[in-house]
Amino acid sequence: MITTLIVVAVVVAILVGLGALLIKTMWRVAEPNEALVISGAGAVGGELSGQGDAETPTYKIAVGKGALVIPGLQTVRKLSLNARKADLAVQTVTSQGVPVSVRGVVVYKVGNTPREIANAASRFLGEDVQTMETTVHEVFSGHLRSILGGLTMEEIIRDRARLASETRGSSAEEMETLGLKIDSLQIQEVDDPSGYISNLAAPHQAAVERDARIAAAEANRAATEKEQAAAAAAAKAVADSEIAQSQVKAQADTARSQAEQAGPLAQAQAQKQVVVEQTEVAKLEAARREMELQTETVKPAEADRDARIAAAEAKARETELEAAATAKKVEIEAGANAKRVEIEAAAQARATEQTGLAKAAATRATGEAEAAATAAKLTAEAEGIEKRAAALEKNNEAVIAQTLAEQAPDLVRAAAESFRGIDNLTVLNGAEGMSGMAGEVMKLGLGVMPLVQQVLRNGGGNNGEKPPDD
């Protein structure tokens, strides 16, 4: 019984060990950088299976995990997904026809999508790594040649994006077919036998060289300017120093000369003062003598002159006064004479006037008497005329006037006769007196006019006598 249990336990242990060993040998795990390609009976793994067509056997791909492989029925191969590189060296021409020799490197790996792994597995699995590298090298040398032929030299050197684009454009399809992915294409070295690249650089080099020479020249000029300025400043400092020294020396000489001159100068000044004093004394002497002269000669002469002037003036005054007295006397005498003549004339005039007036009164009386006589005569005539007119029915006023007018000069003349008796008529009132006298004559003449008219109207025709004719 106990031995049976032991046997069973041992058998179980052996079976467990065998089972574990079996699992260990059947369960295969893929590393991160590799893919397991499992082929054989029933090796179809869902979405991870290869996309083979009907004629292509399908297989199972495991990336980054384990898979059960049935020994004897299935086989498993590993496909490395590591990056690989292939060195390239081609000689070609650029799109400008410039010959170049290019050395580059392409980094590639098996793509990690299942389809790329399947493509790669169907082409490279079982081959060694060297085969894959050789294939890629050959393929890519041709591609690089065509890529470079489509680019210019400048693009090859500078334009990485363009290079990558050209690489994809020429090799993408082929690489996918091979299940490979290009990680990087690098141009490592461009050999330029024609010197194109160095010529590209020539303008820049020339510009740089020009700038360098300009900079050097300017620096040199600036330095020279500074040096010359410094030299000029130094020379000026020296000159200033000499000038200052000369000035000081001149001042010293001046001072020394002044000191040397001080003695003689003082002496000369003292002498000058002496001369000044002597001159002053001479002036005073001259003044004194002038004063003496004034006192001795001029003053007596002046006194004499003044006395004579006074005498002349007194005499002139005297004469003047005498003349004045004489003139006054003459004037008074003349005045007295004039007065006397005037009084005599006045008296004579008054006498004459009285005489005239008396004569005039006499004449007037005579005239008036004659006038009255005439008037009476005329009245008588007038009454005669009036009576005649009445007798002759109607006597016209015009006839009266005409008669009167005819008689008027006679009347006036008759009146003027009154003045004929006056021998010497003295007119006292001038022009007024003259007109007064004429008026008097007219009054005498005309004063009888109304009387005449009255006579003519009333008794003109009574006596029928005409006025007397002259």
Place this chain on the structure above:
Amino acid sequence: MIDHVESEIGRVTGRVAPGVVGEVRIPYKGGTETFHAYAWDAGETIEVGTEIVVIERVGPRTVKVAVLREEEQS
């Protein structure tokens, strides 16, 4: 692991234009991978740096992409 890249959003790393093979970088299996890319609208040009969305996968490592618009992003 799902081997789908459709509707993934990525960025252009090589100019996509007619006559050239572009390149885009999109998330793939926890990391990012570069894929060869063509424009979904033939004739369209997509400059480097533009955000794109993958429309269709046409090869093991080739996709067709379109520019990601604002409305597709939200």
